[in-house]
Amino acid sequence: MGLNLDLVNHPAGAQFMKLPKLFLIHRESEWQLIERAGRPPDEKPDKKMTDSWEELSLVSASPKLLHKGIEGVVMKQIAAATKKAELSQPIPLPSPEPQRCDADPPQRRKRLDLCVMTFAERLQQYNRTRACLSAEEVSVAQQRALDIATEIQAFLHSKHPDMPLGDMMLAGSLLDDLQVVKADHACLIVPLQLESSLWAPIAGEDTFLGHPQYCMVRRENLEYFPRGRSYWDRHLLGGYLSSRLASEQLGKAVMESMNWPSLTGTLECEVRPVLGSPELKLEIQGLTQSSGESFYITVLPTVRLGEMTLTAQREITGSFDYVWYQSLYTSETTRLAALDKADLGVRRRCLKTLKAVCRNCPALRKLNGSHLCNAVLHMSEKETDWSESAFADRFLQAITELIGYLEIGILPSFFKPNVNLFQGFTEDDIDEMGFMLYCAVTEPEILLI
Template sequence: MIKLEGDKNGISECGGIAVVINFLLANARLVLGVGGAAVLGIATLAVKRVRERESKGLSHPTPLSYSLSHPTNDPLRTLSHPTLSVHSLSHPIQKGLLSHPILRKVQDTDHHTTGLFLTPPTLSTLSFSPHPLPLSHSHPIQKALAPEVVHRAESLALDICIEVQGFLHSTNPDMPLGEMSLGGSLLDDLQVVRADHACLLVPLQLEPSLWRLIPGEETLLTHPLHWMVRRVNLEYFPRGRSYWDRFLVGGYLSCRALVSMLSKAVMETMNWPSLSSTLDCLVRPVLGGDELKLEIRPERGDTLFISVVPVLREADVVLTAQVELTQPWDSAWHLSLYPWETQRLTQLDSADQGVRRALLKTLKAVCRHCPALRPLTAAPLANLILHLSDKDVDWSEGCLSGRFQQCVWELIGYLEQGVLPSYFKPSVNMLNGVTEEEVDEMGFMLYCAVSEPDILLI
């Protein structure tokens, strides 16, 4: 039995606690496996929070009780969930709720002395028996966007698409562009909470004999998602033969130069007040930053943001000109894994009538509603589900709640390791860019949700 408990003077012997916690983490993988070690790692955040409050000199010290036991076995994990008592850990959020819940203090009747007790045999017999998550199709957080809301947003985005395409064709008739189209989660029925963003895809037509798409691993960038577009056969077809040669920098098609041209040709040139009058809504470019984005404010409904994204396609490879994703490399293009991920989820669901896409929408809604989880975007969540799909588990409709709960535990493990590999590009970490503080916040929230799952479904 492990027990941490604060006395009336606050947490006693913090140094001793830290020593034992470090001992636990060092040996957890040997006796508990990666999953168990992950939970212990996240659990130490409770101690961290309490010590932070202690250092700030709060007048009411925070008692904490941490116990490990061994209830009946569960196939999901081989670790019992620790029960924490953490009173008033963080700032309040909606309707007076806490971002970190108030959990019950566990009283251990076997020990009357405040302190820390470690019994190694207890650790080796730990198992996990989670609280069930109250997840059902009637739960408000799972409700899909109303069809009329989605249709209205799609129709508005399509109107913008037609106007931008017509303007570019009239002002730059020699620019070889394919048919523009809409893309993203709104069009794939994967958007949640609000129908508020879409992509306007601008396909560039390159001459196959003059250009070669080079994978990131073959370039000096060495990043698997950073590709380059090289101009070839210059000895036979000199510079100027292709329209896109004007954006060459060092023998490569410059993503930044192309985006800069489109910014001037569209964002700074189109008559947005006139277009706003025609469409009966406010349409204007979002200035500042590298992203090409339009803001549309209809008379009713949510504000819609449309990202204008130049794309290159070759077989199943889709490269996008998104400087915000590839900076500081001006000639780097971004390999979009989104088409592969959404297609794979659809294929798997079609094969077994699964609920992977429904689970993805639920997880996205949870993360969007919960401030601590907002750094978890759609991409890591989709990859999480794809990894879980490789395991022999049931994806039928009745197992949605179980798969949701399993995703919570999988996320705790990935956060503890700091790595969530891309399903299609394992060398890519889907948690890259998430700060250590954000990892702490997300891990602690998910850990608390093990014993208080309703905090994720409010």
């Protein structure tokens, strides 16, 4: 169905015509939502509330949205918008009953604050209260992860002294101050020490898999150094180092052999392995006395050969036993920090706020830190103003950029453009995320609820 020319010529239609065409081709009922969103805020509060429920009925009547399961998302946002309409009503004058001159109920004060705050101020407040973690929370989580790493490493050295491993180290968002909402997970890197003369990485593009991030590690010089010269020869499959076998050995040595009850008593928190997970994962209960939530630590076998960092992530590589995953996380976060340092920019703050929004919004939860970090890096190639005053503008620009990537179904990796970071998304995933972000173009506050 073509676009209604009246809607296109509407004063609010110009801004929508700039958006990707995937989200412009909707039924006329959906355009009525857009038309209402473009009205000036001069209607009476009661009329606004009525319109909100009219919009809700329009959305519920759309077979496409019912089929995609998006109507639930819209219902929540309409309800939130209705609540916001209530907050925008003029506060009635107090009754003539005698009151103290300093009586200002907290709820009324909160409503007044919400009425006068701009979107930029709300975004700053959201960043402070929802995206940023306290230094104490981060410190406690980091220290507990390092304590567990020390215990695991000591156990491996005593029980498997012949296993060539480097020092375990903390990595990931908890270390790089990129974790949001709450400190609930960490990553411990376990470096497998391979002889550079006996092992060589094979880039994903050069394998029959053709996936640019699926790499293989080939055993070299077998005619001069036969099998058995390297400890890791026992994990060969068809002449290649098996990520599955390496993970299984580490899992048996750590997950199945350590005395976890003893470790629980030593660290004064409950530590136990997570069974049935493709990852080597630990669950910690009682990280702090006041928190009853779980803290998870992923133990990640890692190989570094030349400039390549390869990880055994079977939840990504699946059934390919000899395949390693090339991680670009360090390159991405290092680049982001360097750009911010050069111009005192707010890229990392923008990234953390986007991560918090996506984590708190069910419709956007599949957009992870890698997707958002790469989107911000691509923006940095064409946008130079990352000053403090431009924070809200860059945040809104990121929303529009993500809509564009979702429209074509492709988000190229910043360091490997032939990698599509949206490859694992279904059409339903893309529709749901795109619709949510599309609604946020005219009402960005729905992302900060």
